[in-house]
Amino acid sequence: MKRIIPALTMTVMTVFSTPLLAEGISASPTQSATDDAIAGKVEAALLFSGQFDTMDIRTDVSKGQVILTGKVNSEVNRELAQEVAASLDGVVSVENKLDVVKPALLEGDLVTLLHGVRDAQMVSLIRTQLLLESGLSGDDIDVHALRGIVTLTGKVESLTERDLIIAIAKNTDDVVDVKSELSVDS
Incomplete structure (x- = not known):
């Protein structure tokens, strides 16, 4: 029993201190959850605007910084996507890497x-x-x-x-x- 308690204490300390030691390496679970929530809000806002095919737009978020990649059908929609994303709570900045692609429809x-x-x-x-x-x-x-x-x-x-x-x-x-x-x- 005397050996189990110190071993258990070391295990618990290791588990709980690892995130503190790795803080500079990756985002905290809270930040990751916040970034996921922001990405979800951006995607929902783009979808509900009715101006975009959201299957053609990818949203990545890191520490509140949104990166939009993919394609839209006009320069106006490219700018609109950036404005929609920038207007949401929690968004620090928006990097717009959307390409304007004209659909080739007959x-x-x-x-x-x-x-x-x-x-x-x-x-x-x-x-x-x-x-x-x-x-x-x-x-x-x-x-x-x-x-x-x-x-x-x-x-x-x-x-x-x-x-x-x-x-x-x-x-x-x-x-x-x-x-x-x-x-x-x-």
């Missing part, structure tokens, strides 16, 4: 892309409205869109519920037409 590809984005926005809006509408079983309804034409499929409990779902879809921005494949449970 006109037809761009039109197809824009239709796809618009269709995805419509589907998202309709699904959200269905989930927020009290008395609807909106999670049982599938919503698809192609070039502004929305198709609704699934089962509803009544004709009234079906009509309400169709009306919600028709009243959503950019919807050209609604095709209902909704069936009423008996």
